[in-house]
Amino acid sequence: MPTPLQAVHRAMEGVWRIESGRIIASVARIVRDVGQAEEIAQDAVVAALEHWPQDGIPNNPAAWLMTTAKRRALDRVRAATLHAHKHEAFEQELDTLGASVTPDFVDALAQAQEDDIGDDLLRLIFTACHPVLSTEARTALTLRLLCGLTTGEIARAFLVPEPTVAQRIVRAKRTLSEAHVPFEIPQAESRSERLASVLGVIYLVFNEGYSATAGEDWMRPALCDEALRLGRVLAGLAPHDGEVHGLVALMEIQASRTHARTDGEGRPVLLLDQDRTRWDPLLIRRGLAALARAEALATQPGGSGLGPYALQAAIAACHARAHRADATDWHRIVALYDALCEVAPSPVVALNRAVAVGMAWGPKAALELVEQLAAEPQLRKYHWLPSVRGNLLAKLGRHAEARTAFEQAAALTQNARERALLQERAHSLG
Known part of the structure; x- marks a missing residue:
């Protein structure tokens, strides 16, 4: 039985994974600085770890953290305002804001988790995707702020060393602060400049939920839901951009498989083994409709043809339209990958x-392609490379080599469920 402290840490980890983005975004709207917002949100976590073991975990931990973080943000703004000797009217405005943060605010937050149209999370993404940052820095920072991912998890998602990601995040926050980047959803002209980065961030968030890079769970559905919400x-905001609809289509169709991707014990079920009657028909219809728009x-x-997300959505649609795995049009999928x-x-x-x-053409043809990819630096620590190789070797009857490949894949993955699946496949070839 877990101790009270262990229970607090587990509760905190779960809440932070789901709610960190909302908390940081709400605080950023107050302090207008994403670096400070993350610090204040972390301060709220420290306060929780001090109070919850004695007081008990609150009924709504997310609201507790949100309230604590907002109070600290208001205190910091008030202190900065007084220090700068701002005029009295602004102080009165802050006093009014502060007065609204009462114990009753916790209940209010539980009833109203969403912000105004300007969705604070979307503001946060656009702020972190400002052109003043490199593409890699934009994505790393947003994953950190939005999802509460560790630098290690982001590094695995990027297939780059962890120190590299840590440096990107620190420099990105410093750059945004020094450039005085406003916390806002930009106007249409500036919005299009940042759209590609924003789409990339949203899809990386979705992928982290769809196939978690680390931890005990195969999926983190809350991240998929959040990415879908942001995509919609x-x-x-950008109804005439085909790639936006392409990304939404891709996420809708992939999310439709969620219930079929694990068995009753939470173990992974691969695509070709899934019970397709468990795929969500509503999400498939929504995805196909978004793909049609794209x-x-x-x-x-004046259209420029299908972009990367729309092409991936078209590939996902091939699976969604096949009621059985053996009815999949693999030749069309290869053609779509050629275009991609x-x-x-x-x-x-x-x-x-x-x-x-x-x-489409058999494991021998595929194995030749996979062997050529073995020298790619980006794939050296990518567990799916030896996993795919192991699967092809097994189909060719080269079981000893296949077992070694699955063992290599299991050693590379940080996800416990995935590791168990790969170890099981290696053992079955013994």
């Missing part, structure tokens, strides 16, 4: 294409 909001925008006069390699080439895309080639 963004589609409302395709219509891509083919209209043209517009967004990467070793990971090439690896996924190799899997599709194996399904």
